Amino acid sequence: MRHRIAVVGSGPAGLTFARVLHRHGYGHAVTILERDSAPDARPPGGTLDLHAGLGQLALEKAGLTADFQALSRPEGQAMRILSPDGTVLRDWRPGPEERANPEIDRGQLRDLLLGPLDVRWGRGVTQVVPGARGGARIVFADGRQETYDLVVGADGASSRVRPAVSPVTPHYTGVTSVETSLDDVDRRHPDLARLIGDGSLAVYGVNRALVAQRNSGGHVKVYAQFRAPLDRQAADAGTETIRSSLLALFDGWAAPVLELLHHGTAFIRRPLYVLPVSHTWPHTPGVTLLGDAAHLMPPLGAGANLAMLEGAELAESLATDPDDLDDAVRAFEERMWARATRWAQLTTAGLERLVSPDPAQALALFDEVQPS
Known part of the structure; x- marks a missing residue:
């Protein structure tokens, strides 16, 4: 691969993208930029349920299904619902073969995805500037700058990459x-x-x-x-x-x-x-977004799953047609927007009903x- 690619953020979206590219033999061209000083610099967060057609599919594309199954907790799918007075209203437990949404700790998932990837810890990004002829320039917190052919913003709700393509804020x-x-x-x-x-x-x-x-x-x-x-x-x-x-x-x-x-x-x-349900942006050569940076929605189990599948699909698009970087990204964005809009509608309605x-x-x- 001739292109230099930077991933801003080492969450599930960015790591899955880089790991799938690495599996296709393009790992040397991808650099992950993370503002945290080390993988354990802060608590990784709670458990995630990875859906069979979303997060689990992304791990399959990364060649990590067996490793995931060894770490995941199918029993964690169980759900008990009480009324405020303590009455048990529902007590659902998965069957022995139920693996539609097994749980895995975020830290375990992060370590699984990190593997051989090149992560530059302690590299906070303050701004991304798209180039007039493609590519983008990254401005770091310490004042240094670097130029890449593609910058993938996978840096979450408070994305520093998002302003390069969209003025919308959560x-x-x-x-x-x-x-x-x-x-x-x-x-x-x-x-x-x-x-x-x-x-x-x-x-x-x-x-x-x-x-x-x-x-x-x-x-x-x-x-x-x-x-x-x-x-x-x-x-x-x-x-x-x-x-x-x-x-x-x-x-x-x-x-x-x-x-x-x-x-x-x-x-x-x-x-x-949250971001607006149908958040999109004018295609901007040299910059794109994944996960919460692209479509922040209520945390009802879909966000990380979507982010991982998006990372895997973008990586596959680039690996399939590495010479036409811009067309591959443009086609990916169209698919991402359509699917994310559906899930944003579902999770927004879900939050209204849960609270x-x-x-x-x-x-x-x-x-x-x-x-x-």
Whole structure:
């Protein structure tokens, strides 16, 4: 491959793109630029369910199916739904051969994809400038600059690459999520371990929800979601202040459910932002986007899956026709936009039902999408 390609961001989208290109023999031409100083510079996030026709298909294209199956947790597909008073409304468990959406920790997925890839850690990007005749110039945080034939923006919601092709910025959905964690749950909190089960636990109330998800190694992520005006100052509140405000918000819910908040070790407040459902941009030679940088949508399980498949498909397009870089990217973008629009519509409607004035909407949505 004659082209120099830079991937900005080492999340699932960028790593899958680079890994599939590497499998096609073009790894030497791809450089991944990541602002974090090392792979473990910050917590990698919670568990991901990889869908058979999306994330799992991307791993197949990367030649990593067997490695994924060895790491993934099919039992993590289980879902238990309670009412706020603690009544069990649904308790779905996967069959022994059910592998439609097995779970894998984000850190495990990252390490699986990293493999032999060339990642330049600690290389924060501040700006990407498309060239008049194709290609693009990257401006780094330290002032240095480099030019590439193609810059792939896979740098998430706050993308520094997106302004090179689109003036659109994410907007607040009206829903805020606060994340906390429990460690060594089976030993330290056996009652909560039994309550959560092997997969996820969800409790839906009026305009609020609590969701707990098992990760590997006895680690559990808990998400408190609620509708509220955007409060930028709340991000500076301390752990006990946030805990107290959440306990007040969920006052009256069953005591075992509230234990998820009582035992949380730290709290991270994340207002949920999205891009417009049909976000596109004028094709810009030398620059394109993947994943949240291209189509940020509510975090209902589709985002990482779409991002990985997009990365794999873009890589295959370039490998199939490496001489016509621009045409390959243009054709890919058209396919990506059509599929992403459908999923953005579904996830936007899903968030409206999961954090709703009518909690029955969340239960109905589960019944519509869950395997029988």
